[in-house]
Amino acid sequence: MPRAIRSLTATGIAGIVLAGSAVAPAAPALAWGRPSTSDVTTAVEARRVDRVPTPKLDWYACYDYAECATVDLPLDYDKPHGATTEVALLRVKARDQQHKIGSLFLNPGGPGGSGTGIALAAPYFLGDDLLDRFDIVGVDPRGVAASDNVKCFASVKDQTRAYAGLNVAFPWTKAEEKAFVASSRAVGRACSTTGKPLTGAASTAEVARDMDVLRRAVGDRKLTYLGFSYGTALGQYYANMFPDRLRALVVDGVLNPNAWVGRGKARDQLQETRLRSADGAYRALHEILVRCAKAGPEKCALASGDPVAAYDTVARRLRQHPVVIDDPDLGTFTVSYADFVGATLGALYGPSGWVDIVDLTSQLLVLTDPAAATPARAHARLAVARRATKARQQHGYDFPYDNGLETFLTVDCTDAYHPKDAADWPALAAAEDERAPYFGRAWAWGTAPCARRTWTVRDEDAWTGPFDRRTGAPVLVVGNYWDPATNYQAAVGSAALLPNSRLLSSDSWGHTAYGTSACVTGAVDRYLLTGTLPAKGAVCTGDDQPFVEAPEGVRATTSKSALARAGRPDRGEPKRLPPVVAPLPAVGTLTVR
Numbered sequence: 001m002p003r004a005i006r007s008l009t010a011t012g013i014a015g016i017v018l019a020g021s022a023v024a025p026a027a028p029a030l031a032w033g034r035p036s037t038s039d040v041t042t043a044v045e046a047r048r049v050d051r052v053p054t055p056k057l058d059w060y061a062c063y064d065y066a067e068c069a070t071v072d073l074p075l076d077y078d079k080p081h082g083a084t085t086e087v088a089l090l091r092v093k094a095r096d097q098q099h100k101i102g103s104l105f106l107n108p109g110g111p112g113g114s115g116t117g118i119a120l121a122a123p124y125f126l127g128d129d130l131l132d133r134f135d136i137v138g139v140d141p142r143g144v145a146a147s148d149n150v151k152c153f154a155s156v157k158d159q160t161r162a163y164a165g166l167n168v169a170f171p172w173t174k175a176e177e178k179a180f181v182a183s184s185r186a187v188g189r190a191c192s193t194t195g196k197p198l199t200g201a202a203s204t205a206e207v208a209r210d211m212d213v214l215r216r217a218v219g220d221r222k223l224t225y226l227g228f229s230y231g232t233a234l235g236q237y238y239a240n241m242f243p244d245r246l247r248a249l250v251v252d253g254v255l256n257p258n259a260w261v262g263r264g265k266a267r268d269q270l271q272e273t274r275l276r277s278a279d280g281a282y283r284a285l286h287e288i289l290v291r292c293a294k295a296g297p298e299k300c301a302l303a304s305g306d307p308v309a310a311y312d313t314v315a316r317r318l319r320q321h322p323v324v325i326d327d328p329d330l331g332t333f334t335v336s337y338a339d340f341v342g343a344t345l346g347a348l349y350g351p352s353g354w355v356d357i358v359d360l361t362s363q364l365l366v367l368t369d370p371a372a373a374t375p376a377r378a379h380a381r382l383a384v385a386r387r388a389t390k391a392r393q394q395h396g397y398d399f400p401y402d403n404g405l406e407t408f409l410t411v412d413c414t415d416a417y418h419p420k421d422a423a424d425w426p427a428l429a430a431a432e433d434e435r436a437p438y439f440g441r442a443w444a445w446g447t448a449p450c451a452r453r454t455w456t457v458r459d460e461d462a463w464t465g466p467f468d469r470r471t472g473a474p475v476l477v478v479g480n481y482w483d484p485a486t487n488y489q490a491a492v493g494s495a496a497l498l499p500n501s502r503l504l505s506s507d508s509w510g511h512t513a514y515g516t517s518a519c520v521t522g523a524v525d526r527y528l529l530t531g532t533l534p535a536k537g538a539v540c541t542g543d544d545q546p547f548v549e550a551p552e553g554v555r556a557t558t559s560k561s562a563l564a565r566a567g568r569p570d571r572g573e574p575k576r577l578p579p580v581v582a583p584l585p586a587v588g589t590l591t592v593r
Contacts, residue, residue: 038472038500039243048077048461049209055217057089063560065568066092066120071217073142073210075201078461085198087210088146090116091218092123092136095571102247103218104134104528105211107141108558109229109253111204112407113581114138114145117558118228124556124563125515125578127525128571134528137218139211141234143202144407150202152187152195152406156399162186163405169342170429170445172319177426180448184422188413188454191406196457199406203414205463208238212245222247222473224528228512228580229253229486230411233260235475236467236494243469248528252478253512253580254491257467262417270428271416271450272443277583278436280487281345284509285311285438287482288354288546295547301362311361314340315438317368323384325367330385340364341438348484349582350555351510351544359383413450414459422451439484468497475501476527476534478520480513480542485583502533508542515577516542555579 055071062068072084094100108118119138123131130136143150153159165171165179166187191199211234215223224247227235232251239249240257259266259274266274289307292300302310318337326332343360347353363380366372372380419428425448432440449455475498479491488505495503506513506520513520519540526532557563558579 037470039469041242041244045209045241048080049212052077052080052213055213057217059091062090063120063564065123065564066090068116070146071214073213075197076461077206077209083197085142085201086148087142087214088116088140089214090119090138092119092131092568094131094133094135096132099133100135101133101529102135102220102224103137103215104130105137105139105215105223105225107138107225107227107231107234108579109227109231109581109583110144110408111141111230111411111583112144112404113230114140114558116140116146117560118579120560120563121556121558121579123568125576127521127575129529130525131571134224135218137214139214141202141207141407141411142210143198143403143410148198150191150195150198150403150406150410151401152191152199152403153401154194156401158190159401162190166405168336169338170442171426172336172338172441180445181422181425184425184448184451185454187405187409188422188449188451191409191413191449192455192457195406195410199410199414200457200459202410203459203462204234204237204411205241205461206459207234208241208463211238212242215245220247223249225249226514226524226528227251228514228578230255230581230583232486232494233257236498237463239471239475239498240465240467240469241463243471246471246473246475248473248476248531249471250476250478250524250528251494252514252524253483253486254477254479254494255486255583256490256493256497258465258497259490259493260416261464263465267417268419270425270432270444271412271418271447272432272440273428275443276436276487276489277485278432278439278443280482280489281348281439281443281484282436284348284482284484285344285357288357291546292354292358299547300358302358302365310365314361314364314368318364321368323364323367325381325385327381327385330389333385333388335364335384338442341442345439345442345484349511351508351516351542351577353510354546360387409449409455412447413455414457415462416450418447418450418452418455420452422448422454424451468499470499471501473500473531474533476504476524477501478504478506478513478524480506480508480510480516482507482509483511485511502536504534505539506542507539509544509546510577511582512578512580513540513542515575516544518543521575
């Protein structure tokens with residue numbers, strides 16, 4: 001979550017601990033170079049990457065149990081001997097080097113998520129058989145984290161001033177909309193000028209080309225890959241750009257690439273109109289509230305009345321008057337309608353986020369009711385204040401320069417088509433809310449800096465399709481029914497696009513499905529190890545279901561220093577959820593003012 005949004009996480013995204021996930025036993029590697037009827041890499045793409053000499057990776061020990069390296073890759077693959085950009089890698093070596101299959105490349109999403117971070121966290125969430133048989137490799141995409149950084153402003157001061165209007169979960173009032181549009185234009189112009197040349201050379205296609213060169217560098221004839229969230233777009237780009245260079249590829253929490261890019265008449269639509277992330281979020285929230293009513297007051301505090309109506313009542317009241325909380329010990333702050341929706345969306349990212357949604361809605365139902373009893377108001381005020389205070393302690397801003405928002409925009413604005421003028425976003429975002437209540441605006445506003453009249457930098461070698469190539473190895477597409485960020489229908493659509501793919505569905509909660517059940521984890525691990533796909537039409541069920549007792553846990557942290565201090569876990573230790581990164585830059589917020 002970018003520093004410059006200046007918002008505080010209302011609740012942590014809870015995960016679940018899988019005590020010994022069921023995975024397939026270790027098995028021989030898939031046969032390299034087996035006969036295939038796949039499409040082939042085009043001559044243009046093959047020439048771009050194959051004429052780049054295989055880099056020599058000078059690995060060195062880092063973060064206690066890993067190895068790190070950096071490599072200079074062409075800024076423009078049409079000019080292999082021209083300017084370069086430095087790209088960082090991290091690997092955790094296979095436990096059983098004697099029987100190693102190869103390397104497994106990971107990407108956590110974003111765009112802008114750290115590949116080196118998810119690779120270092122891999123021993124905490126990947127199945128032990130994968131850790132035995134694969135070197136786990138993470139690459140920080142160009143512009144991100146330990147790679148050469150995208151930087152759209154000359155200083156933190158300039159960045160902070162430009163970002164001033166973005167200091168909301170999403171704009172609601174006319175004044176907020178005006179400020180958000182102004183800041184969006186400022187950011188788009190800066191990234192199109194000061195941010196060059198990297199902002200024009202960091203599209204998903206460039207990262208896919210980097211990954212193909214690095215596949216060679218680690219000694220693999222074909223790519224083995226597991227991508228989450230936006231990492232599913234990267235995986236599908238690679239599969240379509242290099243269809244004959246796959247060994248095994250899994251995408252979990254799927255973005256439909258045609259919807260991501262916007263083709264034909266869809267070019268002038270909001271990206272959210274195409275992706276329908278808000279539809280998935282609303283569907284998940286509504287289902288939680290319906291199940292709350294069925295669970296009854298003993299299991300759900302909102303069930304004493306109509307939970308759907310209770311949530312809408314809080315939203316309606318906050319639209320009219322934000323809640324101002326003044327606690328003598330914890331401070332003064334304001335909770336707006338956008339904060340409430342943002343916090344809800346953030347909670348939906350976790351399998352047990354329904355707990356936070358019920359709690360926060362119950363607390364704000366009291367705080368927005370002038371007739372509520374004094375003891376109840378005092379309890380609710382303290383609970384909400386503690387949420388914001390905890391988040392305040394976890395997030396700081398200003399120094400040093402944080403480019404999180406800029407890395408997201410660099411990829412999205414360059415990859416995809418967006419409406420022409422940022423001034424059109426208020427009306428377009430309102431229309432999204434009509435279709436998908438609460439969340440339409442939240443998802444729509446994130447791309448406002450991408451307006452084509454503002455974001456003018458382009459990557460002439462960006463890939464816009466096709467996305468229906470027949471791959472040499474199957475693509476396993478994993479979709480979660482209740483995903484609030486990557487709508488399940490996107491997984492269905494992506495699987496339909498790829499002729500040689502298999503859809504695995506999961507009746508689970510939160511963003512992405514790996515780690516939510518032994519069923520999903522085992523199926524993914526088995527495919528990566530042996531090439532064995534789950535049965536057609538297979539559906540897994542998540543261990544954590546709303547208002548049903550389930551084990552509690554957390555996502556694997558992406559903090560490299562924390563992971564290094566903890567050390568690499570032993571085989572057989574309980575697993576966590578992967579540290580995936582949202583495909584938009586800010587969710588799950590309470591803004592402190």
